[in-house]
Amino acid sequence: MTEFTPFTSLAGGALIGLAAMLLMAVHGRVAGISGIIGGVLPPSAADWVWRAAFLAGAIAAPALLIAMTGHEIAFSSTIPTPWLIVSGLIVGVGVTIGSGCTSGHGVCGMARLSARSIAATLTFMITTGITVHVVRHIVGGL
Amino acid sequence: MPRMVTALLIGLIFGAGIALSGMINPAKVLNFFDIAGSWDPSLAFVMGGALIVTAIGYRLVLKRPAPLLDTRFHLPARKDIDLPLLAGAGLFGIGWGIAGFCPGGSIPALGLGEPAALIFVASMVCGIAATRLVRR
Numbered sequence: 001m002t003e004f005t006p007f008t009s010l011a012g013g014a015l016i017g018l019a020a021m022l023l024m025a026v027h028g029r030v031a032g033i034s035g036i037i038g039g040v041l042p043p044s045a046a047d048w049v050w051r052a053a054f055l056a057g058a059i060a061a062p063a064l065l066i067a068m069t070g071h072e073i074a075f076s077s078t079i080p081t082p083w084l085i086v087s088g089l090i091v092g093v094g095v096t097i098g099s100g101c102t103s104g105h106g107v108c109g110m111a112r113l114s115a116r117s118i119a120a121t122l123t124f125m126i127t128t129g130i131t132v133h134v135v136r137h138i139v140g141g142l
Numbered sequence: 143m144p145r146m147v148t149a150l151l152i153g154l155i156f157g158a159g160i161a162l163s164g165m166i167n168p169a170k171v172l173n174f175f176d177i178a179g180s181w182d183p184s185l186a187f188v189m190g191g192a193l194i195v196t197a198i199g200y201r202l203v204l205k206r207p208a209p210l211l212d213t214r215f216h217l218p219a220r221k222d223i224d225l226p227l228l229a230g231a232g233l234f235g236i237g238w239g240i241a242g243f244c245p246g247g248s249i250p251a252l253g254l255g256e257p258a259a260l261i262f263v264a265s266m267v268c269g270i271a272a273t274r275l276v277r278r
Contacts, residue, residue, distance in 0.1 A: 002170040002182045009184040012163020013191025016246075019156035020192070021199025026148045028209030028216050031156065033246040034270065041271045043278075050149035057153020059253040062161040064154065073161050075251065076169035077258035079241045088262040090237030092269015095245060096277070098230020099218075102238075103246040105231070106189065109218070111196035119223045124235035131239025132175040142240070 002074065020108055023054070032104020033058075034095035083142045098124075145211050157250040163188040166251050168242030168258070175239060 020031040027050060039045035040052050062073055079087070095101045098120055100109065105124075109117020135142055164170045164184050173182035208214055238244050243251070243262045251259035 001180050002164070002167065002173050002184075004182055005164055005184045006187045009163045009187035010191040012159045012161070012165070013188035013193075014195045015155055015159030015162060016165075016188070016192040017159075017195025017199060019152050019159060020196040021203060022152045022155065023149075024200060024209065024215065025203040025206075026152065026210045027145065028212040028214060030216070030218065031152075033244075033249060037245060037249075037267065038270050038274060041267065041274065043274075050145045053146045053149035054153035054156070055249055057150040057155075058157035058160070058249045061154045061157025062166065062250050062253040065158045065161050071162065073166060073254065074164065074170070075167050075254055075256055077242065077256065079168070079258065081261055084241050084243075084258055084261045085265045087237045087241035087243065088265025088267075089269040090240070091234055091243070091245065091262075092237075092266040092271075093273045094230045094232070094234030094237055094269075096230065096270050096273035097226045098232075098234055099227060100231075101234060101246065102244045107192045107196055108200075111193055111200050112217070114218065114221075116218070116220060116223055116227055120227055120231035123228050123231040124238065127232045127235030128239040129175045129177075129235075131236045132172055133178060135240065136172075136176055136179055 002076075016103070016107065017111075020103075020111070030104055030108045032100050032108060034101040035099075035104055038096065079142055094124075148211065156246075157253065159192070160247055160250040163191075165244075165247045166254070168247070168251075171242040171244070171247065172239075 023029050023031045036051045040048045105117040105120040160166050165188055173180050174185035248259050248263050
């Protein structure tokens with residue numbers, strides 16, 4: 001079980017939106033994390049520096065949030081290592097072929113009412129839901 | 143240099159949002175999709191908050207002639223809904239549903255020092271790099 005957290009989730013979501021708005025206002029870029037990661041991997045994009053800096057900031061953020069506010073960050077993963085690897089590989093292939101993930105399609109693209117992003121978001125929300133249902137209620141957990 | 147500093151700060155805001163919202167926690171993500179089981183609707187609030195702010199923010203920002211530190215806005219130009227888009231998105235969802243990690247959730251989770259996040263991100267980076275090489 002995880003606790004239902006409407007207020008911190010809404011506030012956190014608003015911060016994600018603020019970051020997306022600022023990245024467009026300052027850099028003219030969509031805040032799609034899979035695309036930002038892709039641009040730092042070889043053959044890296046010419047503008048890899050801002051991408052690496054953004055990712056470094058995102059990695060540093062939780063520790064800074066804990067230090068500044070004392071907010072406890074819940075984290076729980078019970079998935080065995082082989083399945084983590086399988087999941088990571090599938091996600092990596094999927095977001096590259098599908099040109100985006102939750103942040104790029106689900107937030108930035110949906111906010112622009114992009115037909116491609118709406119179609120992609122509906123598709124991955126459905127396959128994620130089916131996968132979770134199959135894993136938890138048909139297979140009986142990993 | 144200004145580009146690097148601003149990107150770092152914006153990354154910090156993004157990561158703080160992921161951490162505060164609960165998107166950083168794979169168990170919470172999986173519970174959002176487990177309507178028949180231990181359902182936790184929190185992530186609808188994350189998506190809602192992010193979408194409202196981004197939609198309003200983009201409207202204001204895209205009225206300007208150009209971003210502050212670039213000559214133009216780099217917006218995806220494609221409009222066609224093709225097979226790779228849907229197949230890739232479908233595949234991504236299967237991976238997301240297995241472990242509860244998406245790219246945006248997993249990168250800040252690295253900062254928690256969680257081994258599961260490190261294993262996931264390393265595998266995801268291999269998947270992205272391999273697909274990019276094959277598609278060149």
